[in-house]
Amino acid sequence: MTHAFEIERLEKTFSEFKLGPIDLILEPGTVLGYVGPNGSGKTTTMQCMTGLIRAESGTVKIFGKENDPNNPEWKFDVGYAGDKRVFYENWSGEKNLNFQKQFYPDWDVQLEKELIKRFEIPIKKKAKRLSSGNRAKLSLIGALAHRPKLLILDEPTSGLDPVVRTEFLDVLFEVIESGERAIFYSTHILSDISRIADELAFLNNGVITLKTSKEDLTENWRRISFKLPQEISEFPAAVAVEREASNYRIISRNYQKTIDALKRLDAENIRAARMSIDEIAVQILKNKN
Amino acid sequence: MLKILMAEIKYFKLPLLVIFALPLIFTVAALNDILLFEQVYFLKKYFWSVFVGLGTYALIIIIWSLRKKEIRERVHAALPVSVGKLAVGRWIFAVSPFLIVGFYVELLRCFIPVRQIIFIDRINGQLGMLFLALAAVDLAMNSWSALEFKRYDKRLFFTGLISAALLISGFGVIYLASASIIQPLSPSGDENIFLIQPQTSGGEEILFFVWGTVLSVIDLFVFKKRKSFLT
Structure with a gap:
């Protein structure tokens, strides 16, 4: 089966930062959340994928086609909404979309109209006069209207107020439900990710520290409290340990393994509580490995 | 390529x-002989160089600053267009105003009596120099992106080297084109408002256009090698 995208040994070096080597695969119909703190390399990865910057080494294939800047056929399969929303500022939103439309034979005018209506964008207004929320929506319409098989969204909801963000995510939900479209979504707003992602890849200092499914995280991670008279600083699969006298509170990335070990240690009063994706993500990013 | 070129022309239709x-x-x-040209010597003398020469350049500067401000390369690089076509479209858009106006002025010189268009010869000197300068600046900027080494100082060194070579060659061309370039326009010195202004008459200013075109063609290839289209 052809992957929606396949990144192999991607590397890009700046004077004070190095991305990679990155290896990442996304299957069609899947939403992959790309999570990491500011400056971890999320945007750089996406810019390398879309050809806005050139990587030093490694390959990126989109639905089996290499992202060659001289042979841009692969771009027909990609919808990209970047971190910076760039337009012809003195043109209206409508004119900007008309400009984009010329390049995509599969541009769906009906979908474009529906999204404009749905988002309530003042489409006749010049781009430079649009609010940041409306610019984000316009950018998303531009990325969606040619019905790409892969959507690359780089922090699409950053800077948006909660109402606009919810509207934005609702539309994304509908897009996801409607078909086989793969979405690669970067953010540091963890609540967004917990709503839409099937898989998560965590990036720290230019390196992917973990890639797993959302279910895997919610099924395996637990906040565990227990009583143990002796002082122990490390437990199997524990990523954080807090102790107050004989009361322990730990976070485990594999609660079954941790609880088995605790039972062997004769720990008492063992209680395990589920964690939200947001909490888990924070722990993963804090631990960095 | 044509779609992008047409979009740029439509977007900048007023200055163009x-x-x-x-x-x-x-x-x-x-x-x-209207617009007081015959009566007012000052108007006759400076209208061409101020409005057509510097006016053209000022408008081109406005166009390119706006393109830069709106990060146009980034808008275009995201589209399904090959980087080669982007570079050619950009090149045509950049050089055509200079070459068209320059060519038109040369035609005028050939076909209209000198009495009506005195001092017109200065325009192509100005335009050519400014074209050369713009091509050199753009080449230096694109080289900065194309010569992306892991080491910042190496990149700075090579871009500096290219810029210096461009400057020296540019001045060389200017020197060849007009030995009187930094002379006052009249022996009395009362008209030395535009000191840096070649007063060529034998068509030497064409050298500026030729060298500017050469640089812009090199720039076209360097643009294709850019490592980033973010700025």
Whole structure:
């Protein structure tokens, strides 16, 4: 089966930062959340994928086609909404979309109209006069209207107020439900990710520290409290340990393994509580490995 | 490529219209001896160089600053267009105003009596120099992106080297084109308002255009090698 995208040994070096080597695969119909703190390399990865910057080494294939800047056929399969929303500022939103439309034979005018209506964008207004929320929506319409098989969204909801963000995510939900479209979504707003992602890849200092499914995280991670008279600083699969006298509170990335070990240690009063994706993500990013 | 070129032309239609209309308006004015051209020596003398020469350049500067401000390369790089086509479209858009106005002025010099268009020869000197300067600056900027080494100092060194070579070659061309370039326009020195202004008459200023075109063609290939289209 052809992957929606396949990144192999991607590397890009700046004077004070190095991305990679990155290896990442996304299957069609899947939403992959790309999570990491500011400056971890999320945007750089996406810019390398879309050809806005050139990587030093490694390959990126989109639905089996290499992202060659001289042979841009692969771009027909990609919808990209970047971190910076760039337009012809003195043109209206409508004119900007008309400009984009010329390049995509599969541009769906009906979908474009529906999204404009749905988002309530003042489409006749010049781009430079649009609010940041409306610019984000316009950018998303531009990325969606040619019905790409892969959507690359780089922090699409950053800077948006909660109402606009919810509207934005609702539309994304509908897009996801409607078909086989793969979405690669970067953010540091963890609540967004917990709503839409099937898989998560965590990036720290230019390196992917973990890639797993959302279910895997919610099924395996637990906040565990227990009583143990002796002082122990490390437990199997524990990523954080807090102790107050004989009361322990730990976070485990594999609660079954941790609880088995605790039972062997004769720990008492063992209680395990589920964690939200947001909490888990924070722990993963804090631990960095 | 054509779609992008047409979009740029539509977007900047007003400044482009002014750029192409100015020489036409002044030609008509000169031919009809209107606009006080005959009566007022100052107007006759400076209208061409100020409005057509510097006016064209000022408008081109406005166009390119706006393109830069709106990060146009980034808008275009995201589209399904090959980087080669982007580079050619950009090149045509950049050089055509200079070459069209320059060519038009040369035509005027050939076909219209000198009495009506005195001092017109300065325009192509100005335009050519400015074209050369713009091509050199753009080449230096694109080289900065194309010569992306892991080491910042190496990149700085090579871009500096290219810029220096461009400057030296540019000045060389200017020197060859006009030995009187930094001389006052008249022996009395009372008209030395535009000191850095070649007063060529034998068509030497064509050298500026030729060298500017050479640089812009090199720039076209360097643009294709850019490592980033973010700025």
